[in-house]
Amino acid sequence: xxxxxxxxxxxDNIIVAITPxxxxxxxxxxxxxxSLQGDIKQKHKFALYDFNIGDEIFMYGVLIGKAVLPIQKxxxxxxxxxxxxxxxxxxxxxxFIWTAPDASNFxxxxxxxxxxxxxxxxxxxxxxxxxLTFCENRNIDVLEGALSEKLGYETxxxxxxxxxxLIRQYKSGVSSEDIFNTPIITTKEEISKNRxxxxxxxIKFLKHDGGCGGIRQDSEVLVKLLAGYIxxxxxxxxxxxxxxxxxAQIEMLQNAIEAIDPNCKKPVHYLEQQxxxxxxxxxxxxxxxxxxxxIEANKIERKPAPLSKLVLGxxxxxSDGFSGISANPALGYASDLLVALGGSPVLSEFPxxxxxxxxxxxxxxxxxxxxxxxxxxxxxxAAAVAVGSGFENNPSPGNIKDGLITDxxxxxxxxxxxxTSPVVxxxxxxxxxxxxxxxxxxxxxNDVESTTGLVGSGCNVVxxxxxxxxxxxxxxAPVLKMSSNTNLFERMNDIIDINAGTVITGEDTIESMGDxxxxxxxxxxxxxxxxxxxxxxxxxxxxxxxxxxx
Numbered sequence: 001x002x003x004x005x006x007x008x009x010x011x012d013n014i015i016v017a018i019t020p021x022x023x024x025x026x027x028x029x030x031x032x033x034x035s036l037q038g039d040i041k042q043k044h045k046f047a048l049y050d051f052n053i054g055d056e057i058f059m060y061g062v063l064i065g066k067a068v069l070p071i072q073k074x075x076x077x078x079x080x081x082x083x084x085x086x087x088x089x090x091x092x093x094x095x096f097i098w099t100a101p102d103a104s105n106f107x108x109x110x111x112x113x114x115x116x117x118x119x120x121x122x123x124x125x126x127x128x129x130x131x132l133t134f135c136e137n138r139n140i141d142v143l144e145g146a147l148s149e150k151l152g153y154e155t156x157x158x159x160x161x162x163x164x165x166l167i168r169q170y171k172s173g174v175s176s177e178d179i180f181n182t183p184i185i186t187t188k189e190e191i192s193k194n195r196x197x198x199x200x201x202x203i204k205f206l207k208h209d210g211g212c213g214g215i216r217q218d219s220e221v222l223v224k225l226l227a228g229y230i231x232x233x234x235x236x237x238x239x240x241x242x243x244x245x246x247x248a249q250i251e252m253l254q255n256a257i258e259a260i261d262p263n264c265k266k267p268v269h270y271l272e273q274q275x276x277x278x279x280x281x282x283x284x285x286x287x288x289x290x291x292x293x294x295i296e297a298n299k300i301e302r303k304p305a306p307l308s309k310l311v312l313g314x315x316x317x318x319s320d321g322f323s324g325i326s327a328n329p330a331l332g333y334a335s336d337l338l339v340a341l342g343g344s345p346v347l348s349e350f351p352x353x354x355x356x357x358x359x360x361x362x363x364x365x366x367x368x369x370x371x372x373x374x375x376x377x378x379x380x381x382a383a384a385v386a387v388g389s390g391f392e393n394n395p396s397p398g399n400i401k402d403g404l405i406t407d408x409x410x411x412x413x414x415x416x417x418x419x420t421s422p423v424v425x426x427x428x429x430x431x432x433x434x435x436x437x438x439x440x441x442x443x444x445x446n447d448v449e450s451t452t453g454l455v456g457s458g459c460n461v462v463x464x465x466x467x468x469x470x471x472x473x474x475x476x477a478p479v480l481k482m483s484s485n486t487n488l489f490e491r492m493n494d495i496i497d498i499n500a501g502t503v504i505t506g507e508d509t510i511e512s513m514g515d516x517x518x519x520x521x522x523x524x525x526x527x528x529x530x531x532x533x534x535x536x537x538x539x540x541x542x543x544x545x546x547x548x549x550x
Contacts, residue, residue: 003018004017004018004019004021004025005018005021005027005029006018006325007029007030007048008059008060008061008324008325009058009059009060009061010030010061011058011061011062012048012058012059012060012061013048013049013051013057013058014045014046014047014048014057014058014059014077015027015029015045015046015047015048016043016044016045016059016321016325017040017041017042017043017044017045017046018042018504019042020039020041020042021036021039021040021046022036022039023036023037023039024036025040027046027074029048030048032048032049032073034073034074035074036074036075037072037073037074037075038074038075038076039076040076041076041403042321043320043321043322043402043403043467044076044077044321044403045059045076045077045321045403045405046074046075046077047071047072047074047075047077048073049073050070050071050072050073051067051070051071052070053067053068053069053070054066054067055067055071056085057077057082057085059409059412060324060409060412060413060416062086062087062356062359062408062412063085063086063087063355063408064084064085064355064406064408064409064412065077065082065083065084065085065405065406065408065409066082066083066085067081067082068080068081068082068083069081077405078405079400079405082405082406083406084391084406084407085406085408086354086355086391086407086408086411087355087357087358088358089357089358089361089374089377090358090361091361091370091371091374091375092361092370093361093362093364093367093370094362095362096362096363096422098363098420098421098422100336100339100421101333101336101337101340101511101514103340105515106307106337106341106518107341109307109522110304110305110306110307111304111305111307111309111310111522111525111526112303112304112305112525112526112527112528113233113302113303113305113309113460113525113526114233114234114236114300114301114302114303115303115305116233116266117263117265118231118233118261118263118264120233120309120458120460121233121305121309121460122232122233122234122235122460123233123234123310123460123461123477123478123524123525123526123527124201124234124460124476124477124478124527125199125200125201125234125236125297125300126200126201126202126203126204126234126235126236126475126476127200127202127203127204127235127236127237127238127239127290127293127294127297128203128204128205128206128229128230128235128237128238128239128475128476129143129144129203129204129205129206129238129239129241129286129290130206130226130229130230130238130239130240130241131206131207131208131211131240131241131242132211132223132226132241132242132243132248132249132250132253133210133211133212133242133243133246133247133248134207134208134209134210134211134212135211135212135243135246136241136242136243136273137207137208139241139273139282139283139286140205140206140207140241142283143205143283143286143287143290144203144205146283146287147203147287147290147291148202148203151195151196151197151203151294152195152196152197153195153202153203154202154537159185159186160185160186161184161185161186162183162184162185162186163184165182165183165184166179166182166184169182197294197295197297197298198298199297199298199299199300199301199302200236200294200297200298201527203290203294204475204476204539205475205539206226206229206475207541208222208541208542208543210222210248210543210545211246211247211248212243212245212246212247212248213247216247217546218545218546219246219247219252220248220252221429221430221543221544221545222248222543223248223252223253223256224256224430224456225429225430225452225453225456225544226253226256226456227253227256227257227259227260228260228430228432228455228456228457228458229455229456229476230257230266230268231257231260231261231264231266231432231458232455232456232458232459232460232476232477233309233311233458233460234460234476234477235266235476236266236267236293236296236297236300237266237267237268237269237293237296237297238266238267238268238269238293239268239269239271239289239290239293240253240268240269240270240271241271241273241282241286242270242271242273243272243273243274244272244273244274244275245274250270250272260432267293267296269286269289269293271285271286271289302526302527306341306342307338307341307342307343307522308341308342308343308436309343309460310338310343310344310460310461310521310525311343311345311346311433311458311459311460311461312334312335312343312344312345312346312459312461312463312521313346313451313454313455313459313461313462313463313477314331314335314346314347314348314417314418314454314462314463315348315349315417315447315450315454315462315463315465315479316328316349316352316414316417316464316465316466317447317464317465317466317470317472318398318447318466318467318469318470319399319402319404319410319413319414319465319466319467319468319484320398320399320402320403320404320467320468320484320485321402321403321404321467322467322484322485322501323404323413323414323465323466323467323484324410324412324413324414324416325413325484325503325504326484326485326500326501326503326504326510326513327465327466327467327482327483327484327500327503328413328415328416328417328465329416329510330482330500330503330508330510330513330514330517331416331417331465331514331517332416332417332418332419332514333419333510333511333513333517334419334463334514334515334517334518334521335347335417335418335419335421336419336420336421336514337515337518338518339419339421339436339437339438342436344433344435344436344437344438344439345418345419345438345439346427346433346438346439346440346441346454346457346458346459347415347417347418347438347439347440347441348440348441348442348443348450348453348454349414349443349444349445350376350377350380350442350443350444350445351380351384351391351407351411351444351445352407352410352411352414352415352445353377353411353414353415354377354381354391354407354408354411355407355408355411355412356411356412356415357373357374357377359415360373360415360423360440361373361374363420363421363422363423363438364422364423364426365422365423365424365437369423369424369425369426370426372426372428373423373426373440376426376428376442380442391407391411398468402467402468417465418438418440421437421438422437422438423437423438423439423440424436424437424438424439425437425439425440426439426440426442427439427440427441427442427457428442429441429442429443429453429457429544429546430453430456430457431457432457432458433457433458433459441453441454441457446542446544447464447470447472448472448540448541448542449542449543449544451464451472451474451479451540452474452540452541452542452543452544453544454477455474455477459477460477460525461477461478461480461521461524461525462474462477462478462479462480463479463480463482463498463517463521464479464480464481464482465481465482465483465500466481466482466483466484466488466496467483467484467485467488468488469483469488469491469492469495469496470495471495471533471536471538472533472538472540473531473533473534473537473538473539474533474538474539474540474541475539475540475541478524478525478530478531478533478534479531479533479534479538480497480498480520480521480524480531480533481495481496481497481498481531481532481533482496482497482498482499482500482517483496483498483499483500483501484500484501484504485501485504486499486501486502486504486505487501488501489501494532494536495532495533495536496532497520497531497532498516498517498520500513500517
C-alpha cells in the first residue's frame with residue numbers, strides 16, 4: 001500500500017490519507033481528478049465527490065454516516081460535517097458462499113500444549129485462586145503474598161530483597177564485612193528461573209468487585225464466567241474462596257462447572273470463611289491445598305497438538321484510522337487460515353459490529369444463529385439508548401482524533417478481524433465455544449471486559465490489534481498486541497508484539513501479514529515466545545455486569 005491515499009472499496013465515496021496531504025495536493029482516483037481544498041491529516045478521510053446535506057457516506061463498502069453540511073470534493077470528513085448512520089438490517093439470511101484461503105503451508109503443523117482430559121489443549125498451565133465475592137479479596141492478597149514470589153512466580157516488584165540471607169549470616173556469627181558483602185538482590189528473571197514447579201506457568205489471583213449486592217443476575221453471570229475460567233484449557237485447577245452468605249454460592253459455581261463439563265476432573269478446592277475456625281486456619285488450608293494442587297499441575301508437560309485446538313480471541317482497542325486497513329484485515333486473514341485448519345476464532349465486541357449486522361447475519365450458517373444475533377444486537381442497542389448512550393457514542397476521543405469519526409466507520413474496520421468465513425455459532429456472554437469455525441461472542445466494546453469474556457468462553461490465546469497502543473493482558477490467556485502502524489510499534493515496542501504497519505508501507509500484503517500472525521501465534525501457544533503482556537504481568541480481569549457497558 002505504498003500510495004499516499006487509498007480507496008478501500010470501489011463503493012467508497014471517501015478516501016483515506018495514508019500520509020499527511022497538504023492543501024492543493026492533486027488527487028486521481030476512481031476516474032475523479034481534483035485538488036484538496038485543505039490539509040488532510042494522516043489516517044483521516046476526504047470527500048471523493050460533492051455532498052449535499054443528507055447524502056450517504058460509504059467506507060469499506062458500507063454506510064458509515066450522512067452529511068450534515070454541504071461538503072466539497074477534496075474537503076476533510078469531520079465530526080462537524082458528518083454524523084453517524086448505519087444500514088438497516090433484518091434477520092433474514094441471504095445466500096453466502098465462502099472460498100477458504102490456501103492454508104497448505106500450515107497443514108500438519110502443530111503447537112506444543114497442555115492436553116486436558118476433556119480433549120482441549122492449553123497454551124499455558126496456570127493455577128487459579130478465585131474469590132466468589134469481593135469480601136474475600138483481602139484473603140486473595142494474603143495468599144498471593146504467601147505464594148507467588150517464594151515459588152518463583154511473578155512479583156510486582158522489579159526485584160526482591162532477601163533479608164533472610166542477612167539473618168542467616170548474622171546467626172552464623174560472620175563478620176560485619178561478610179554481612180555487607182552478602183548478595184541479597186534477586187531480579188524478576190532470577191526468581192522465574194528458580195521456580196519450584198517449572199511446568200506451571202503461574203498462580204493467577206482473579207480479584208473482582210462482584211458476587212454480592214447489585215442484582216442477582218450479575219452474580220449468576222459472574223459464576224458462569226468463573227466456571228469458564230476454571231474449565232479453560234490453560235487452567236490446571238483452582239482454589240476458591242467463599243465468605244458464605246453472598247449471592248454467588250459455591251453450589252452455583254459447581255453447577256456452572258458441571259454445565260460446561262459434566263465430567264470435569266480438574267481439582268477445585270472450596271474454602272468458606274464463615275465455616276472456618278479462624279481466618280488464620282482458612283489461609284493455612286488454602287496455602288496447603290494450593291501447594292498440593294501445584295504438585296499435581298506440575299506433572300503435566302507440553303505435547304504436540306494440531307492447530308485445530310487453537311481457540312483464538314479476536315480483540316481490538318485504542319483503534320486508529322489504519323486499524324481497519326492493516327492490522328484488522330491481516331488478523332482476519334489469519335482467522336480465515338485458522339478456520340481452514342479446523343480451529344476456532346472468536347469475534348466479540350457487539351457494539352463494534354454496528355453497521356455490518358446484515359453481512360454478519362448473511363454469514364450465519366443456521367437461521368437459529370442469525371435470529372439470535374439479530375436479537376442480541378437489537379436488545380443491546382435498545383439498552384444503550386435507554387440510558388442515553390446509543391452505539392453512535394462509542395468512538396472514544398482517541399478514536400476520533402485518529403480518524404474514526406463515526407461508530408459505523410469504527411465498526412466496519414473492527415469487524416475485519418473476523419475475516420470472511422461463515423459464522424458457525426452465535427454465543428451470548430459466558431456461553432462456551434464448542435464448534436470449530438468462526439464464533440461470535442456477545443461482549444461489550446470495553447477492551448478488558450471483552451477480553452475477559454473471550455477467555456471465559458474458552459479462548460486459549462488472544463490477538464489484540466491497536467493503533468494507539470495499550471498494555472492490556474489477561475491472567476489466563478496470552479494476549480498478543482499488534483500495531484496498525486510502524487510508528488506505534490517503534491514507540492511502544494516494549495508492549496507491542498507484532499507490527500502490521502508494514503501493510504501500510506507496502507512491505508507486506510494482507511495475506512503475507514496474516515501468515516506471519518499465525519506463525520507468531522504458534523510460537524506463543526507453544527511457549528517458545530512470551531507475549532509482552534505476559535512478560536509485564538498484565539493480568540487485567542473485569543467481569544461484565546450485564547447492564548450497559550460500551
